Amino acid sequence: MNEPKRPLPRADEFDTQAFWAGTKEKEFRYQQCTQCETVVFYARRHCTGCLDGELEWKVALGRATVYTYSVVRQSYHPFFRNQVPYAVAWVDLEEGPRILSNIVGVADPLTDVSIGMPLQIEWEEHDDLCIPLFKPA
Amino acid sequence: MHPAENMDAYAGMTLIANYAMVAHRHMHQYGTTSEQLAEISVATRMHAMRNPEAVRAMEDLEFLDIRETTISDVVNSRMIADPLHLLECCMISDGGGAVVIASPEVARDCRKAPVWILGSGEATKYPMSGGDITTSAAAQSGPQAFLEAGVTPGEMDIAMIYDSFSITVLALLEDLGFCPKGEGGRWVEGGRLRFDRPNDGPALNTDGGGLSSNHPGMRGIFLLLEATRQLRGESTSQVADAKLAVAHGNGGMLGSRHAAGTIILGRD
Numbered sequence A: 001m002n003e004p005k006r007p008l009p010r011a012d013e014f015d016t017q018a019f020w021a022g023t024k025e026k027e028f029r030y031q032q033c034t035q036c037e038t039v040v041f042y043a044r045r046h047c048t049g050c051l052d053g054e055l056e057w058k059v060a061l062g063r064a065t066v067y068t069y070s071v072v073r074q075s076y077h078p079f080f081r082n083q084v085p086y087a088v089a090w091v092d093l094e095e096g097p098r099i100l101s102n103i104v105g106v107a108d109p110l111t112d113v114s115i116g117m118p119l120q121i122e123w124e125e126h127d128d129l130c131i132p133l134f135k136p137a
Numbered sequence B: 001m002h003p004a005e006n007m008d009a010y011a012g013m014t015l016i017a018n019y020a021m022v023a024h025r026h027m028h029q030y031g032t033t034s035e036q037l038a039e040i041s042v043a044t045r046m047h048a049m050r051n052p053e054a055v056r057a058m059e060d061l062e063f064l065d066i067r068e069t070t071i072s073d074v075v076n077s078r079m080i081a082d083p084l085h086l087l088e089c090c091m092i093s094d095g096g097g098a099v100v101i102a103s104p105e106v107a108r109d110c111r112k113a114p115v116w117i118l119g120s121g122e123a124t125k126y127p128m129s130g131g132d133i134t135t136s137a138a139a140q141s142g143p144q145a146f147l148e149a150g151v152t153p154g155e156m157d158i159a160m161i162y163d164s165f166s167i168t169v170l171a172l173l174e175d176l177g178f179c180p181k182g183e184g185g186r187w188v189e190g191g192r193l194r195f196d197r198p199n200d201g202p203a204l205n206t207d208g209g210g211l212s213s214n215h216p217g218m219r220g221i222f223l224l225l226e227a228t229r230q231l232r233g234e235s236t237s238q239v240a241d242a243k244l245a246v247a248h249g250n251g252g253m254l255g256s257r258h259a260a261g262t263i264i265l266g267r268d
Helices: A017-024 B001-013 B016-031 B034-049 B052-058 B069-075 B136-148 B164-175 B184-190 B218-230
Strands: A030-035 A055-060 A064-074 A087-092 A100-102 A120-124 A131-135 B079-081 B117-123 B158-161 B242-250 B259-268
Touching: A017 A030, A017 A131, A064 A100, A064 B016, A064 B079, A064 B158, A064 B184, A087 B016, A087 B117, A100 B001, B016 B184, B034 B052, B034 B069, B079 B259, B117 B136, B117 B218, B136 B164, B136 B259, B158 B164, B158 B218, B164 B184, B164 B242, B184 B242, B218 B242, B218 B259
Parallel strands: A100 A131, B158 B242
Antiparallel strands: A030 A055, A064 A087, A064 A120, A087 A100, A120 A131, B117 B259, B242 B259
């Protein structure tokens, strides 16, 4: 039997396909409103701040901090149940986008993750895209 | 697939972790403690033990050691998703209910005394870059409902607040205006939410709540049912002369996309 794998996004999902296309090049793309400067993430057709401004694509460099996190001790998912305990976090990139991800590269997620901790993006490679994970900077 | 789901399914955030993220940030931002969050579990379990239907539900679900709990019991129960412990998580049960809404002319002529819908509000929220995860859509729906009803949170005898997890109640109490944002931890201390402390503010979830009576996934209907029982003097943890109640439901997930509904109820 095959090992259960991380559930992957659909690279062709309409709103988010430009983001996922960027991950193939290990490029973190986000949008910003040219009118009100609101950072928009995940990708949308409209500005979530002023609703009618034009959105411009930008690239974040991958420096980030932990906004908040939890260490999952119990999961019923076929892949994640074998990963416990693992850290999920809302991560703030320096340029503004906030993304849900995992904190990797720590010896013990129970003690080695904290809010405000500096992070660096680490891309996990897959066939059609890369998954943005984060490790301590 | 929903675009937001396409952006988060790979991270393995469980439902409980979603709420735990709010709790962690609340602790970081305001100094809230697990002991303060545990007050919510302790008060609702106390109410549940007085409600035979809640006790029966816990028995049917094969809860271990069914009794009133202490703060120490809660914070020493198993961690499910840091910082939320087992006894801060709702039960998973069946359940269902219904309410009959009628015109004043019809309601005045029924077997049971009418309970009036005095105000209502609704709102939605999603996780914005740079946003505050500790504030929910209740910060919008609550004021709408209180304004329409012409009453204040301080006048509430009963607070039926969606208790999927301890942090849900803490955040919602703040957002509804029972205390300023961030002060919920200190506000709930010392058993303030118990039904037998009417001078300290509203009694919380007097049926035992989702934490200890039932939680079929969407338990908003039970908030309305128990609020109605209180206003008719029929609760198993009756607040003497209860006149005003707020029922607030949170749908979706507190730490990401969710919707909120607030209803203020009163009696003649």
